[in-house]
Amino acid sequence: MYRSHTCGELNAGHIGNTVTLSGWVQKVRNKGFMIWVDLRDRYGLTQLIFDEERSSAELMDKAGKLAREFVIQVTGEVIEREAKNPNIPTGEIELLVQDFQILNSSKTPPFTIEDETDGGEDLRMKYRYLDIRRKPVQDKLMFRHQVGMKVRNYLSNAGFIEVETPYLIKSTPEGARDFVVPSRMNEGQFYALPQSPQTFKQLLMVGGMDKYFQIVKCFRDEDLRADRQPEFTQIDCEMAFVEQEDILNIFEGLTRHLLKEIRNVEVNEFPRLTYADAMRKYGNDKPDIRFGMEFAELDDVTKNKGFNVFDQQELVVGIAVPGAASFTRKEIDKLISWVKRPQIGATGLVWAKYNEDGSLKSSVDKFYSQEDLKAWAKASSAKPGGLILVMAGDADKTRSQLSALRMHLGNEMGLRKSDEFAPLWVVDFPLLEWDEETERFHAMHHPFTSPKKEDFALLETDPGKVRANAYDLVLNGNEIGGGSIRIHDKETQSQMFKYLGFTPEEAEEQFGFLMDAFQYGAPPHGGIAFGFDRLVAILGGQESIRDYIAFPKNNSGRDVMIDAPAKLDEQQLTDLHLQLKS
């Protein structure tokens, strides 16, 4: 037995006991006549003490050779600490060491194993096993586990069955690129790794499983952007005999449960915004609604006043930034430069300060009177002390630019508080979106999403206008879940494939099994999938997912710790009937 207790559990109640601990040397303070060692494990820190008056010379000598990250097993007596440390649970005691054994030594670690480390990102990834020893990383992995348990128990108690769907499936050209797996036993053929268990969960509904969920890895071979991983985890859910309302209720319940249990935050009924309204009010289909600043369309109060820049544009739209009338000219210029950066691409930014005394001062005073500006203030619900920021141009582009500015201000002004949670549903997404490159419509969600019945006729006449029974759950400016009511009859599904540019043969080859299944009594069904990595990060109050993943890959899709991917030996390629293209 390596230990009688962990390094996190001893307190005044144990004084006088002889105990055995095992752990890592966090820190050594050597005063010669006395040596203190902080011993660490997952559960906490315990101070060990060696004292020349109470410890043998041999033991003092041995202790003097301990260094950071050595692994030791130590036996001693729990004694009361003279200088108590109220910040840690074991702060009332220390361990007067009787004997110890070095279980493993350690080279000097390449970075400090402390809450704040001196290790850069690359070094931390290469030695991820040392990074994981750091409490903030370890805590995040344990937090992830806790969220996973709570999700599973909640859904299981609500009658959902976790069913494991296969990882070796079939490649489909629709959507993002698949990772593929050559089959040795089926020459010239490949499996694909699932981008999601979409078709399988629908088949489980056809199979009468009624309520399904799975916390499951999914794979997407995309060029990686920051904070995207080639493998990621989904909470994947599907229900039969449901309408959109049923799904929103169930998963609003789950989200509320998690916020309450994990963050002790009570949230009322989640607001619902149509996609159209979300775009109009926030220029964004995943708005962060924690900090107001709703868009105000200002065409009526800005156009036809002689200011050409506005007059010619499709849309003039602004936001009122509370308390920002005090921004200096320099600060405003910085914002103007920010929106003009190529990443945002705006041509400019018009501003109007609503001073505390009620007067208004704008960058376009030449064209607008005080009364005109008062109308701006009214339209944008600006209050004295606020700053109105206005952009103009093509409607879609301008909304998107103003949204970026709004989020930028939210971040800069500290309005996106990590302990505040504002979930909402965005509903009525468009069914299709036009793709400039391929010059055809793509499914905005996926090809299995059902169109709204009342819009069905538009499919022939104005496909871009058709709304889908599709919804996203948005939390603090992030899409944490998305889903839809699915098509469940063969005819509609075939038509959908046709609208998406599939020939009947292609549709049959790729999704024939699903359309077959729909002919044998498929029930109405729908579902949702949550991005688990993102959900956990946001519940943890963080924006980056990387530290919530034990072994993440870098932006080239490499695991730098194990150095993967790597070359195969020639025999393996031969067995797989493959050769590299030269």
Added chain:
Amino acid sequence: MYRSHTCGELNAGHIGNTVTLSGWVQKVRNKGFMIWVDLRDRYGLTQLIFDEERSSAELMDKAGKLAREFVIQVTGEVIEREAKNPNIPTGEIELLVQDFQILNSSKTPPFTIEDETDGGEDLRMKYRYLDIRRKPVQDKLMFRHQVGMKVRNYLSNAGFIEVETPYLIKSTPEGARDFVVPSRMNEGQFYALPQSPQTFKQLLMVGGMDKYFQIVKCFRDEDLRADRQPEFTQIDCEMAFVEQEDILNIFEGLTRHLLKEIRNVEVNEFPRLTYADAMRKYGNDKPDIRFGMEFAELDDVTKNKGFNVFDQQELVVGIAVPGAASFTRKEIDKLISWVKRPQIGATGLVWAKYNEDGSLKSSVDKFYSQEDLKAWAKASSAKPGGLILVMAGDADKTRSQLSALRMHLGNEMGLRKSDEFAPLWVVDFPLLEWDEETERFHAMHHPFTSPKKEDFALLETDPGKVRANAYDLVLNGNEIGGGSIRIHDKETQSQMFKYLGFTPEEAEEQFGFLMDAFQYGAPPHGGIAFGFDRLVAILGGQESIRDYIAFPKNNSGRDVMIDAPAKLDEQQLTDLHLQLKS
């Protein structure tokens, strides 16, 4: 809302209520003036009734067109049933239908959706979504979910953290064949899918996670035997600062908990057998100990009596089969033919009946007296009425043949009862096993398993004799879990790779990251992995795993439902820098 209740919950308490149900038409009985329909969902069956005296002609007409597996939504009044059915929870009531709607029709299913189906294996796999509608299959998937939840909650409550390890890792030539995944972003390089998260869980121990588990998919590209799947699920566990004893205790606790919770079976302390004893007593390292028939070594009482066949052999070994003295000559001949089949490969079988009157009759009476045979009976602990079956030959081969015979008898005589559970630990496995083909030692468990300290010196002199800190958990003749205490220092690990025939360069290239990690304070650690598919099947009282997997693959590794694997289009291969070998 598609339903107010499920098809499994209505009872006499609901009589008089108007309710709405949705489900599948299980059965239609049409007497013309009255029509009964069994409506089915995951939760049960409810009988619907249409009656020409109480239902409109139009409704009768519509109901007359219903057929098997149609999906309907029905509203009606819960009424008391005349002929009650005590076998189902809803048997006291029926639903007098007021109106219904066909949500989806169904073609006639290719096999009956009943507990016992007329569908063959191939058809059931092609239409797996219909097979899953059958209660026995649905129940098995729900059972699997329940076992999974109990495992997760037990381990989580015991302080284990579920950590997701990556699926896109690095190929290693050791052991079984990997499935590989070509990398598009890293030309000419491949990921591998994990055969197990072995190295990652060890790195988590180096990272101080202390107690890890994961229910996780693993992959092995082997030629499939019956009841093997290319993707399978493991309960993967690892602990730091533990000895073998700690691990056996924890996972004996888990197994006992599952048996109690799921099967209401109480099991005392699990017996422990060394590998050597298991082979000696049962000829098998995963003995089914539910039905006695331990091996008796009979050399002393059979040799040097003039029976050449025995005299010349390395080992004479037998079992006493209780109650089998009544076997007819024909039955015994059948057993003899059975052991002579090429799959078993025995040269023959000697028998001796221990009659109820105390006399003995054998197939070798010419060589053995009654007294001789009494000595056989004594040595094999045969009782009157029993049958002694004896084999002879090369020790290893003969034990294995007799083990096959013993299991065959256990099956034939109904001694392997599906509701009886007899777990045991097999410990002290050999570290290495000799591979005739490659003429070198292979790791019996894997290269990370630690040798027993006291056997360490034998590594140089007699490697085949070295025992490992390795253990298997055996249940009813199946290995359901296996693990070991790992090596945790670089020097031992390097030596192990050397004994296994790795050059230092190969060891470094493949496992350098692990040996690096061992230099930074790796704690002593060990673990275990359970075959989850198998565990669930055995807890369910079944031998075959296939129906506990939602979408299994066939023996060629194909998913016949979605028809995977499949060809890729040329562009995908080009993107992956690959071409097919002609």
